[in-house]
Amino acid sequence: MVYQLQQVSVRYQDHDVLQDIYCTIEAGKWISVIGQTGAGKSTLVQVLKGLVDVRKGEYLFNNQTVAKDAKGQIQVRPEIGYVFQYPEHQLFETTVAKELAFAPKQQRWTASEIKQRIEDILPQVGLSEDILELVPFQLSGGQKRRVALASVLMMNPQVLIVDEPIAGLDPVGRTALLQYLHQWQQQENRTVILVSHHLDDVAQYSDEVLLLHQGRLIGQYDPVTLFIEQSHLLEQSGLVLPESIQLLKLIEQCSGQKIEIDSCREHDILAKILPIWHRKEQTFG
Amino acid sequence: MLTFNQVHFYYKKGHSIIEDMSFTVHPGEFVAIVGANGCGKSTIAKLMNGLALPKQGTVKWNALDTSNQSELADIRRQIGYIFQNPEDQLITTTVRDEVLFGLENIAVPRTEMDQRVLEALQAVQMESYIDAEPHQLSGGQKQRVAIAAILAMRPHMIIFDEATSMLDPQGREQVLHIMHTLHQQGITIVHISHHMDEVLTAERVLLIDQGRLIFDGSPHSFFTDIAVADYQLQVPFAVRIHHQLQLAAPVATDWKEAIRRQWSINSNR
Amino acid sequence: MAKPVLIGQYVETHSIVHRLDPRTKLISLLLLMLSFVWLHTGISYLLASVLVIIIVGITRIPVVIFGRGLIPLLLILGFTFVYNVLFTEGTVIGSWGWIQITIEGLENGIRFVWRIILLVILAAILTLTTKPLTLAYGLEKLMSPLRKLNMPIEQFSLMIVIAIRFIPTILEELERILLAQKARGYDITTLRLPQRVLAYIPILVPLLFTIVQRAEHLSDAIDARAYGNGKGRTSYRQLQWQAIDYIVISISIICALGLLLLNIMNI
Numbered sequence: 001m002v003y004q005l006q007q008v009s010v011r012y013q014d015h016d017v018l019q020d021i022y023c024t025i026e027a028g029k030w031i032s033v034i035g036q037t038g039a040g041k042s043t044l045v046q047v048l049k050g051l052v053d054v055r056k057g058e059y060l061f062n063n064q065t066v067a068k069d070a071k072g073q074i075q076v077r078p079e080i081g082y083v084f085q086y087p088e089h090q091l092f093e094t095t096v097a098k099e100l101a102f103a104p105k106q107q108r109w110t111a112s113e114i115k116q117r118i119e120d121i122l123p124q125v126g127l128s129e130d131i132l133e134l135v136p137f138q139l140s141g142g143q144k145r146r147v148a149l150a151s152v153l154m155m156n157p158q159v160l161i162v163d164e165p166i167a168g169l170d171p172v173g174r175t176a177l178l179q180y181l182h183q184w185q186q187q188e189n190r191t192v193i194l195v196s197h198h199l200d201d202v203a204q205y206s207d208e209v210l211l212l213h214q215g216r217l218i219g220q221y222d223p224v225t226l227f228i229e230q231s232h233l234l235e236q237s238g239l240v241l242p243e244s245i246q247l248l249k250l251i252e253q254c255s256g257q258k259i260e261i262d263s264c265r266e267h268d269i270l271a272k273i274l275p276i277w278h279r280k281e282q283t284f285g
Numbered sequence: 286m287l288t289f290n291q292v293h294f295y296y297k298k299g300h301s302i303i304e305d306m307s308f309t310v311h312p313g314e315f316v317a318i319v320g321a322n323g324c325g326k327s328t329i330a331k332l333m334n335g336l337a338l339p340k341q342g343t344v345k346w347n348a349l350d351t352s353n354q355s356e357l358a359d360i361r362r363q364i365g366y367i368f369q370n371p372e373d374q375l376i377t378t379t380v381r382d383e384v385l386f387g388l389e390n391i392a393v394p395r396t397e398m399d400q401r402v403l404e405a406l407q408a409v410q411m412e413s414y415i416d417a418e419p420h421q422l423s424g425g426q427k428q429r430v431a432i433a434a435i436l437a438m439r440p441h442m443i444i445f446d447e448a449t450s451m452l453d454p455q456g457r458e459q460v461l462h463i464m465h466t467l468h469q470q471g472i473t474i475v476h477i478s479h480h481m482d483e484v485l486t487a488e489r490v491l492l493i494d495q496g497r498l499i500f501d502g503s504p505h506s507f508f509t510d511i512a513v514a515d516y517q518l519q520v521p522f523a524v525r526i527h528h529q530l531q532l533a534a535p536v537a538t539d540w541k542e543a544i545r546r547q548w549s550i551n552s553n554r
Numbered sequence: 555m556a557k558p559v560l561i562g563q564y565v566e567t568h569s570i571v572h573r574l575d576p577r578t579k580l581i582s583l584l585l586l587m588l589s590f591v592w593l594h595t596g597i598s599y600l601l602a603s604v605l606v607i608i609i610v611g612i613t614r615i616p617v618v619i620f621g622r623g624l625i626p627l628l629l630i631l632g633f634t635f636v637y638n639v640l641f642t643e644g645t646v647i648g649s650w651g652w653i654q655i656t657i658e659g660l661e662n663g664i665r666f667v668w669r670i671i672l673l674v675i676l677a678a679i680l681t682l683t684t685k686p687l688t689l690a691y692g693l694e695k696l697m698s699p700l701r702k703l704n705m706p707i708e709q710f711s712l713m714i715v716i717a718i719r720f721i722p723t724i725l726e727e728l729e730r731i732l733l734a735q736k737a738r739g740y741d742i743t744t745l746r747l748p749q750r751v752l753a754y755i756p757i758l759v760p761l762l763f764t765i766v767q768r769a770e771h772l773s774d775a776i777d778a779r780a781y782g783n784g785k786g787r788t789s790y791r792q793l794q795w796q797a798i799d800y801i802v803i804s805i806s807i808i809c810a811l812g813l814l815l816l817n818i819m820n821i
Contacts, residue, residue, distance in 0.1 A: 037423060037453045051733055082737040089727075090734035092759035102756070106739035137763060142322070151738065168451055170322050170479040171519035197453050200522075240454060243522040250541055254548040270529060277530050280551050336774050361780040368778075373771035376712075378686055378719045382790075387779040389787045398790050420722045434779065 001027040001062065001158060001191075003048060008057030010043055017043045019215045021057070025193065027158070030185055032194045032202040035212035036238040041195045044212065045161045048193070050076040078107060081157030085164040087148030088141065096139075097132040100151050107155070117154055124184065125150045142173055149177075153184075159191040160184075166198065174198075178205065199234075200242040203227060203264035213237040223264040244269045251276060286311055287333060287364070287442065287473075292342035294328060294496075302328050304496045306342075312441070315465075315474045317484045317504070320493035321517035326477050329493065330446045333475065334364045346442075362391050365435030369447040371427035375419045380411065380430050383419075387438045405437035406430075409463055425456020432463055442473035449480065461486075481513070482521040485536065492516065505536050564685050567614040570798070571683045576692025578799040579684060582806035583676050589810035590672055598816040599668060605809055606672050615682055623678045624671065631667050638663035686718040691791050708784030716772065724765065731760050 003025040010018040018040045025031060025048065033041045046052040047059065050066070059066045059074055067075050084090065093099040097118065104114045122129060125146045131139070136147055152160070162181065166174040182205055185192045196202055202209060202223070209226050211218040211233060218233055219226075226233065227245045234241060241249075244266040251273050252259055259272050287310040294303035302325050310316055320326045331337035332344050335351035346364060349356040368374045377383045384402045393401065406412040409429040419427060428448060435443060445464060449457040461483060468474045476487060484490055490507040492500035494516055500507060507513075508524045523540045526532070534543040566572065571579070586605070593599050610620065624631075644658030681689070694711035701707050732742065735756050742753050 037455070046733075049737060051736060076736060076739070076741070078739060084730070084734045084737070087734070089764055090731060090738070090760055092756045092763075102740070103738040140323075155739075170517070171481065172517045173322070175519070238455070246541070247526060247544075250544055254545065274529065280548065281531075331774075334778060336777060358780050358782050361778060366775075366778040368771060368775055370771055372723060373768050374775035376719065376772065376776060377715055382687055385790045389789060390780045390782065392786055392788045395788055395790060395792070418722075419719065420726070438780070 002060075003159075004058075004060040004063075005044075005047065006058040006060065008047060008059065009055045010040075010047060010052055011055040012043075016055075017215055018047070021047075021217050023210060023217055023220055025159070025191065027191050028189050029207040030182070030192045030194065030205050031208045031210065032196060032206040033210045033212065034196065034199065034202055034239065037197075038214075039212040039237070040215045041212055042163055044210070044217075045082070045163060045193055045195055047074075048077075048159075049080050049082045049161060050074045051082070078155060079157055080159045080161060081152040081155060082161045083149055083152050083163065083165055085167045087152075087165075088136075088144035091136040091144060091148060094135060095133050096136055096147055099136050099147060100132075100154050103151060103155050114154075117156070121150050121153055125153070125180070142169075145169070145177075157190070159193065161193045161195070163195045164197065165194070166196070166201075174201075181205075199239060200244065200266070203242045203245065204266065206264075211237060224261060227264050228261065242266075248273065255280075286347055287475075288343075288345045289329075289332070290343045290345070292332060292339045292344060294325075294332060294337060294340055302496050303332070303339075306496070306498050308491065308498060308501060310442070310473060310475060312473055313468075313471055315468045315486075315488045316476065316491060317487035317489070318475065318477045318491045318493060319479065319481070319484055319518060322479075324493040324516075325496040326493050327446055330366070330444050330475070330477050333444055334361055334366050336366070358391070362438055363441045365438065365440035365443040367428065367431055367435065367443065367445045367448045369450055371424045371431065371451060372419070374431050375427060378418060379415075380406070380417050380419075380422075380433075381415045383430055384434045384437045387434050391438055401437045401439075405433040408436055408467075409433045423456060424452045425459045428452065428456065428460050429463065432460070436467075440472065442475065443467065444475045444477070446477050447479065448476075449478065449483070479518070481519050482523065485521060485523060508536050563681070565615050565619060565682050569612055569614045569683070571609070571613045571679065573798075574683075574802060575793050575795060575799045576684050576688050577696050577793065578795075578802050579680055580689075580692055580696060582803055583680050585806050585810040587673055587676055589813040590669060590676070592814060592817050593665070593669055593672075594817045595820060598813050599665070601816070602672055602813055603668075606675055609679060610675065613679060613683055619682065620675055620678055624674060627670070627674060631670060634666050634670065635663040638666055687715055688791065690714040690718075691789070692793065695793060706784065708787065712776075712781075712784065720768070723768075724761070727764055728757070728761055731757055 005021050005023050008018060008021040009016055021044065033044060035041050043052060047054060053074060061077075066077075091099055093102060100118050100121070101114045104117065109117075118132070119129075122131075127143070127146055127150065131143070131147070136144060139147065149165075160181070165177055165181070169177065178201055181192055181194075184190065194202070194205070206223050208220060209223055210220050211226065213236070218237060219230075221230065227241065228248075231241055231245070231249075242264070245264065248259060248261065248269050255276055257276075259276070261269060261272055263269075289306050289308050292303055292306045293301065295301045306329070318326045318329060328337060332339060332351070333346075335344075335357045338352050344351045346360045349360050351357065351360060375383055377386055381402060384405050385398060388398050388401060402415075403412060406415060409432050411426065411429050411433060414422065414426065414430070419430075422430065432443075445460075449460050452460065457480075464474055464476065465486065476483065478484065484507070485504050487504055490500065490502060490504050491498060492507065492511065499516075500511055502510075508520070508527075513520055524536055526540050527536050527543075530544065530547075532540070532543045533547055590602055593602055610617065639655055639659040639662075640653060642656055642659035642662050644656040646654050646656050647660075648655045684692070690711045693714070694707055697705075697707045697710070735742070740756060742750070742757065
């Protein structure tokens with residue numbers, strides 16, 4: 001499964017929000033989209049979902065131009081799930097069960113299909129069956145967010161776009177949510193596209209990173225290439241390196257030697273750094 | 286000086302939110318208040334300026350009592366409050382009017398208003414936006430306008446109630462910088478946050494758990510003596526590194542400096 | 555994100571009308587609008603229209619903007635016209651089956667529509683030439699005698715300001731919700747009219763919920779800035795009656811009375 005944007009431009013009012021975007025999204029990977037506020041990250045992923053019209057350029061799926069509907073707009077892709085920032089702001093039903101059933105009903109699933117899917121989903125997002133008859137508005141913030149996430153997962157998406165999913169969450173909630181998404185992605189072998197400001201999360205989970213700056217795609221990289229070899233690109237785009245990468249560069253500076261890493265995960269970086277550090281301590285300790 | 290004296294708070298009897306809380310915030314301090322979601326830290330903030338009133342016990346600002354309706358105006362003039370949501374605390378249609386709002390409330394003479402508005406906006410570097418409308422501003426800029434609106438009232442203390450949690454890294458940086466500048470100028474800062482790295486730069490940390498005050502001390506003792514994970518808090522990077530690399534220097538945000546120094550000490554032996 | 559273009563939002567052209575005291579505009583336009591309600595004779599409609607055209611000219615605001623403000627009303631205008639044409643009794647000039655069109659019907663239809671257009675343009679003049687806070691303040695000052703009746707005038711004024719302030723925000727929120735539901739496969743624009751009414755529930759419920767949440771936050775923010783009950787505040791804005799204000803109000807009184815007289819005497 002391959003999604004491709006070719007020379008895509010998106011206009012809003014009088015200026016181009018995205019210009020000449022060329023990128024390829026392949027199945028089964030965790031792809032993060034980063035850039036300053038206003039760089040066009042949300043617009044980019046909304047094009048993928050089909051929520052935004054392109055002014056110029058092609059949107060291809062498996063090498064075929066994505067169909068347009070009667071009004072000439074790109075079709076909303078149902079196999080792509082999209083979780084907005086503050087997803088709890090879309091809840092409206094009188095019970096959680098009805099909220100979860102909303103999207104499948106639009107796609108004309110049968111009642112038994114919906115019921116079965118709910119039963120599968122709930123444990124996955126860490127909610128129990130007691131929640132089904134509760135009113136969504138009475139839930140805690142964290143529970144609401146999980147219900148909103150579950151309502152998107154109900155459609156069993158092949159690709160899941162999460163737009164700043166941890167906004168406003170405390171660090172523990174944030175870790176839990178990201179770990180859950182990672183688990184889901186690995187277990188079900190799906191694609192996750194994460195839009196985020198938190199570069200440490202991006203370093204931790206991504207297979208690929210798309211860097212946007214002022215509506216242009218600076219490049220599509222694997223984390224090591226971007227954070228280690230091309231870190232100046234991040235600075236130029238107004239972003240700050242993850243602290244673990246800053247630590248790595250500091251130790252490289254102090255020791256005068258280049259440290260080879262094959263992953264940007266904090267755990268892996270520390271594993272490379274600690275021997276060097278302790279060696280230094282021991283030699284003179 | 287702000288004093289909590291054996292404060293109890295609840296919405297429904299039997300479901301206590303704050304239990305028997307007593308502490309004092311001294312003039313000029315920078316206090317961080319932390320705790321898990323729902324521990325009551327936001328309620329404590331609201332109790333401080335009378336947005337919530339204690340069911341038992343008292344909250345006093347110097348000699349003024351928050352439970353005394355007639356003294357609330359004075360308390361709120363001296364204790365400013367910055368809320369979490371930048372959008373929902375801007376009331377008027379332009380930046381200038383926003384800063385004027387508080388001044389009009391406390392009956393500042395018209396002749397002083399222009400000067401105070403300008404000074405307040407300059408303090409947060411937003412003076413060029415004086416005629417801007419709220420929806421033209423970024424999250425960080427909105428928070429800065431809210432801070433200016435409070436500063437114009439010349440408060441002695443400002444409460445930041447998770448004021449950075451809805452901001453992007455740039456906005457967060459801007460607000461934290463202003464917070465520290467104001468502290469250096471002598472304003473008492475109470476900073477409620479779940480970003481543990483922000484705690485490191487405070488002078489004093491209060492840990493709240495299920496409505497009770499569990500810890501009151503320096504950030505250094507906080508990260509040394511308390512198993513923060515038990516309270517659903519995250520250990521900040523600087524502290525993680527500190528433990529992993531066994532740094533000699535006390536826990537601080539400037540871990541880079543600590544590492545450089547220790548490396549060169551080792552090199553010079 | 556939407557850049558909300560409000561119909562009737564302030565447009566600066568530095569005209570005399572812009573410089574008038576908001577109270578003058580409120581009083582004058584109110585008097586004129588009241589007199590328009592009683593328009594009946596052809597001559598009075600003509601004179602009223604000329605008056606409105608003159609005022610619009612003085613404001614120097616492009617006519618297109620007024621036109622844009624009338625577009626959302628086309629449906630109501632159309633409906634009003636058709637209703638009057640079909641259901642007024644009198645001299646029949648044409649009929650298809652049970653549908654009868656009378657001269658009186660046509661006259662009434664035209665009158666109603668014309669009147670509505672004039673009234674809307676007058677109201678638009680008010681909001682196009684007066685900044686929201688200035689307008690709210692003028693309203694507050696005009697209503698201050700009501701304070702003696704214990705009415706919360708200050709708070710009413712604050713309410714108006716907040717409503718104006720939050721219109722763009724709420725429109726943005728609306729767009730976000732529309733997009734979120736569209737992402738769940740729910741596109742309201744594809745639904746037929748009869749279903750459309752109920753179809754707004756997935757849009758309006760979350761919108762109302764966030765509005766209520768905002769209201770709670772705002773209420774705390776207002777309290778925290780020592781608003782109290784709104785009494786005893788000083789004011790940055792100052793309103794001063796000037797000669798031009800008295801002149802304009804006098805002219806408005808004369809015009810309003812003139813129009814009323816024409817209609818009473820059926821000229």
